Amino acid sequence: MACAVSTEPSTPAPTTDGFDVDAAWRLHPQVAIRPERFGALLYHFGTRRLSFVKNHVLLDVVTALGRQGSARTACAAAGVSEAELPVYVTALETLAASSMICERTAP
Amino acid sequence: MTVLAQRVGPLVEEFALGLDAPICLTWELTYACNLACVHCLSSSGRRDPRELSTEECKAVIDELERMQVFYVNIGGGEPTVRADFWELVDYATAHSVGVKFSTNGVKITPEVACRLAASDYVDVQISLDGATAEVNDAVRGAGSYDTARRAMRNLADAGMRGFKISVVMTRQNVGQLDAFKAIADEHDAQLRITRLRPSGRGADTWDELHPTAEQQRELYDWLVAHGEGVLTGDSFFHLAAYGEALPGLNLCGAGRVVCLIDPVGDVYACPFAIHENFLAGNVRDDGGFTAVWRESELFADLRRPQTGGACRSCSAFDSCRGGCMAAKFFTGLPLDGPDPECVKGHGAAALAGVEAGAAPRPSLDHSHRGAPRRPVPVRLGVRPAGATATAPSCDEDPLAGFRPGP
Numbered sequence: 024m025a026c027a028v029s030t031e032p033s034t035p036a037p038t039t040d041g042f043d044v045d046a047a048w049r050l051h052p053q054v055a056i057r058p059e060r061f062g063a064l065l066y067h068f069g070t071r072r073l074s075f076v077k078n079h080v081l082l083d084v085v086t087a088l089g090r091q092g093s094a095r096t097a098c099a100a101a102g103v104s105e106a107e108l109p110v111y112v113t114a115l116e117t118l119a120a121s122s123m124i125c126e127r128t129a130p
Numbered sequence: 131m132t133v134l135a136q137r138v139g140p141l142v143e144e145f146a147l148g149l150d151a152p153i154c155l156t157w158e159l160t161y162a163c164n165l166a167c168v169h170c171l172s173s174s175g176r177r178d179p180r181e182l183s184t185e186e187c188k189a190v191i192d193e194l195e196r197m198q199v200f201y202v203n204i205g206g207g208e209p210t211v212r213a214d215f216w217e218l219v220d221y222a223t224a225h226s227v228g229v230k231f232s233t234n235g236v237k238i239t240p241e242v243a244c245r246l247a248a249s250d251y252v253d254v255q256i257s258l259d260g261a262t263a264e265v266n267d268a269v270r271g272a273g274s275y276d277t278a279r280r281a282m283r284n285l286a287d288a289g290m291r292g293f294k295i296s297v298v299m300t301r302q303n304v305g306q307l308d309a310f311k312a313i314a315d316e317h318d319a320q321l322r323i324t325r326l327r328p329s330g331r332g333a334d335t336w337d338e339l340h341p342t343a344e345q346q347r348e349l350y351d352w353l354v355a356h357g358e359g360v361l362t363g364d365s366f367f368h369l370a371a372y373g374e375a376l377p378g379l380n381l382c383g384a385g386r387v388v389c390l391i392d393p394v395g396d397v398y399a400c401p402f403a404i405h406e407n408f409l410a411g412n413v414r415d416d417g418g419f420t421a422v423w424r425e426s427e428l429f430a431d432l433r434r435p436q437t438g439g440a441c442r443s444c445s446a447f448d449s450c451r452g453g454c455m456a457a458k459f460f461t462g463l464p465l466d467g468p469d470p471e472c473v474k475g476h477g478a479a480a481l482a483g484v485e486a487g488a489a490p491r492p493s494l495d496h497s498h499r500g501a502p503r504r505p506v507p508v509r510l511g512v513r514p515a516g517a518t519a520t521a522p523s524c525d526e527d528p529l530a531g532f533r534p535g536p
Contacts, residue, residue: 053250055198055200055226057151057198057200059144059149059150060144061141061144064153064200066200066201066228068200068226068228068250068251069250071201071228071230071253073153073200075141077141
């Protein structure tokens with residue numbers, strides 16, 4: 024995840040070609056989380072983009088990413104059922120596309 | 131993220147009720163400015179002797195860090211003329227408060243440009259109100275076009291990618307939209323256009339400068355065509371009444387998710403509402419900025435559900451929500467009625483009923499003494515003698531770059 028741009032992107036952020044739910048992920052080091060009653064605000068200081076986490080379960084998933092071996096186990100740890108998983112994977116994919124989260128193996 | 135939105139309802143509804151801390155805010159560091167733009171929303175020019183000291187500014191930054199305000203939009207006046215400007219920028223970024231600042235470019239030397247290009251946490255907006263010197267300088271003052279273009283060149287040469295070129299849309303420059311875009315592309319910069327408000331000195335010039343109804347349509351069509359490639363500070367949400375919602379957050383965030391701190395520490399609902407009616411408190415009060423944000427009666431009032439008043443029955447109400455509070459206030463219209471630039475024409479009808487001189491006047495004026503206030507010869511290419519300056523970054527919207535995400 025190259026997040027070195029110093030300004031708001033003028034073109035859409037690169038999209039991930041599918042989201043690897045079995046990979047290890049983490050919050051991008053330049054991203055701050057602010058809890059809110061609806062979920063949380065995420066702000067990326069590098070891209071200057073703001074994102075919204077619109078429920079508390081997703082917030083739990085995002086904060087669990089760094090402690091869990093994969094996105095799948097992070098979802099399970101946050102209480103996401105198998106049936107709900109696709110919805111959360113889509114949300115994580117969106118966050119990855121805007122560099123809010125990145126694979127842990129990335130430099 | 132939208133797949134998860136239904137669980138809590140539209141976020142706009144959440145934001146309308148206010149947050150415990152602003153998402154971002156505008157902070158005008160000084161009323162001093164080398165320019166004297168005829169539409170300056172803060173009537174800047176002369177420094178105010180009561181302006182916050184360096185230590186007081188740092189205390190505000192400490193509060194913003196505790197409240198997790200992600201970034202501040204710094205403006206003025208011309209903020210870079212403060213001797214401690216860079217010290218404050220460094221202090222903010224070291225305390226996890228990002229900085230975007232607006233400038234007319236006067237201090238953006240090649241050295242400063244290199245420094246800016248090297249920082250991930252500082253962003254810059256160069257104000258430009260005409261794609262040609264003739265159009266720009268009529269509003270911002272003689273020489274201001276060259277100053278801005280030099281600053282842009284310095285930033286581009288330093289490798290600063292994606293800095294902002296910030297344009298206030300006027301009757302004189304709507305026809306230059308493509309030219310503005312070309313200037314931005316040429317510098318690897320991003321175009322940002324915002325709405326002219328009848329605030330500050332803009333109260334005196336709005337009649338001559340604000341886009342015509344036909345131009346509003348032209349602007350809307352241009353925005354729809356250029357979509358996400360151009361930033362707007364979400365300031366044109368009243369145009370959503372034409373049909374298609376524009377990208378961004380269609381909501382007046384005043385006192386709910388944004389606000390203004392002025393150079394003397396006064397906290398207003400928004401940068402376009404510098405008037406005692408929208409003054410919530412001062413950061414020097416007990417409890418500081420935090421208490422003002424969380425406890426002021428004015429902000430509590432703004433966070434109550436709004437009735438919509440006369441606009442409630444309009445088919446476009448859900449998208450335009452009655453438009454801009456400040457634009458209504460300073461043109462003498464009721465706050466629960468239509469925006470003066472209502473695309474359905476209700477604003478023009480309402481304006482016809484406002485008696486001359488009945489609109490509230492801005493509360494403060496730091497204009498350079500002797501600078502002309504009215505009438506303003508905006509069509510002239512040459513500034514009157516004695517008015518060597520133009521306005522600042524008076525085009526800063528609190529929602530600058532505020533992207534609601536995918």
